Amino acid sequence: MDDGTNERIDETTRRALLAALGGSGIAATDGCSTMLETSSGPRFRLGTLRPPITLDPITAKSIGSEQVIGRVFDGLYEYDDGTDTVPKIAAGEPQFENDGRAAVVELDDSARFQNDRAVVADDVVYSYSAPLEEDAPTAWRVSPFDSVEAVDERTVRFSLEEPYPALDHALTQPIVPRQEREDDREAFATEPVGAGPFEVASFSAEKTATLRRWDDYWGDPIPGIDRLTVAYVEFPMTQLTSLRTNRNDAIEPVSPMIVDHVSDVANASVKRRHGYTSFYFGFNLNQGPTTDPRVREAISYCLDLEKAVADFVEPMGQRQYSPLPPGVASDWDMPTDEWADLANETNPERARQLFREADEASGQLRILTSTDPKHKEFGEALAGGLRDASHGALVVSKPESTFLERYVSGSERDYSVFVGEISGTPDPDSHLYPTFHENMAGVTNGTFYREDAVMERLTAARETENRERRRRLYEAAITRLLEDRVCLPICSFEHSFAVAADVQNFRVHPIARVNPRLAAGDEVVTVGSES
Structure with a gap:
């Protein structure tokens, strides 16, 4: 039988949070949009416990890095709202040959990198061979391929000695420009060139990554956010404070310590997904x-x-x-x-x-x-x-x-x-x-x-x-x-975000590296004012 202890603990926790954040009545926040508008559009700032360490898709092995990389780079395929894949840089579904032991992928003619160079088959080959050659953390994703070769400038053949039932997931590997990375790998890890919807504006390892929307993005949809900042926040209480004071527009992951108190202390809601x-x-x-x-x-x-x-x-x-x-x-x-x-x-x-x-x-x-x-x-x-x-x-x-x-x-x-x-x-x-x-x-x-x-x-x-x-x-x-x-x-x-009330269409994806998803399908994350 419940003796009410949990309720008293929850109320004590709530009062402590309110006191730490500046007193009661905090739920009645300033009322205006937490977004900073620029001439191009709104800025969105995410406070995360998972700091980005590198922006090189070949060497990344942390969730924090992969989440930023996923905004800067596109793969041949990407995930839909669930875990099925749909074409991105690829022009369509892979065509299978040799009793399913080879997959041929045509590239979208319009796909290009942020330096305005076309994405070609040689870049795809490099993106799948470099992890193995460098014994990189991403090698396990591409190791089942016996070979990856360019048929012509716009066509790539993936060959398998044995079937690989996780092939669709492997084909989401970010595509990296060969020459640009090989020119200076160290610089590429902090100032990369991708084919995704955001460019890197600035990056400080384990601290902050700021991305700006690439307005000439070749793909669809174009994000509604002009600038994305992902900033490391060390403690859940600091995260909550940053949400309350409009320092951040979203935080992730949401700690069990604060999840029941987000709506009490900030004009925000928790979005979560298994x-x-x-x-x-x-x-x-x-x-x-x-x-x-x-x-x-x-x-x-x-x-x-x-x-x-x-x-x-x-x-x-x-x-x-x-x-x-x-x-x-x-x-x-x-x-x-x-x-x-x-x-x-x-x-x-x-x-x-x-x-x-x-x-x-x-x-x-x-x-x-x-x-x-x-x-x-x-x-x-x-x-x-x-x-x-x-x-x-x-x-x-x-x-x-x-x-x-x-x-x-x-x-x-x-x-x-x-x-x-x-x-x-x-x-x-x-x-x-x-x-x-x-x-x-x-x-x-x-x-x-x-x-x-x-x-x-x-x-x-x-x-x-x-x-x-x-x-x-x-x-x-x-x-x-x-x-x-x-x-x-x-x-x-669970994957979880506490998101300000004036952010629309923010949805959590079940695969961690896909988050924060700012544009997918027919929907983009937008910002409105409650004022």
Whole structure:
């Protein structure tokens, strides 16, 4: 029976928020548009917890970078309002040859880059070959292609040795101009030239990216926003303050701490959608104490993940028991109940026993996180559980760029455990291959797990069109990953934005890198005045 405690806590939280933001009555805001008008149109400013690090589509591996890149670059295909793809730089649907082992794509004659150069087949070939040649974080997306070749200036052929059921997702890769990037890769990462609707006006890594609408954009629709600024904001409370004071016109993601109070303190509403982003604890199986399975099992007894998710995630996400978000696991009819049974309940005494058996009772485990508040909360919760089990723990939180380098170093000096984030598509390959396959170790895989049977299944699953066979391969691979304690799945997290009331047509996409979507189909985000 509810004793009213939650209501009192919520009211206390609300009063604290109101006080922190300048007193009660804040919901009655200034009333005028929060947008700054220019001669060309409105400006839109987004305060994000996910800072952009690079603007080079080849080397990007963070959501914050990919979200900005998606406004500057177009792919051959793009996502519709859901997860189906539609032509963008491509003139139409791919034409299949050789029993489906080759896809031929014609380019739109009008497609051009922001320096007014036409997009040609050689640029497409380069965009799919460079990730492999540079061992880049995006290599996993293009590695299934046996070859990508220019048939002529406006035609590209993608050839496969084996079927690739995630082909439609691979064909959304941003198209990069070969010569312009090769002239100066370092400069290109901060001042790139794309074929998308926005140009880069200024960029400061891990701080701010400001984009201006390319008024000569060759495609449709033309955005209604003249200038987009994506600015890093370190804390959820600071985000909310920025929304209240009109510093930002939207914030993302919306923290569970503030979600119920957005309408109380700002003239804004929360827009959210289930997506394909999840969190997990990854173990270093390359060096250090966590190479011992007894240590990994001991750690699994140190944290009540149900409580952690309830405290730090709900109602903006939910507990998950595998590397697949609940929506993907459900669509693929995965045995989530069986996987849930593999998750251990908190048992400090059992953890202490296992630490002693592994002769790891007096060491200190390094827990690596980014500065994202959710990452830090999970890291601190695990550290507290380890201390309850009489084991030393140190949480090391690093800026995003440093974290992305260190969590894949495999060095015990950097981490025993890290808080990882997976952002994929409805296809399981996007969650499993880059995160756990040995081909991506040291690039996007920080676990360095090398079990041949699992690697073979992950490879085979991306090479067969039979959905049921793929399902069985993924089920077996995931079960082994969980049994070997390669990772501890934590939760999925919804994609969410708190958006000012005078912003129209803002819609959240289920694939993280597609957000913020300012123009798609027949709709563009526009700004009106309530004054």
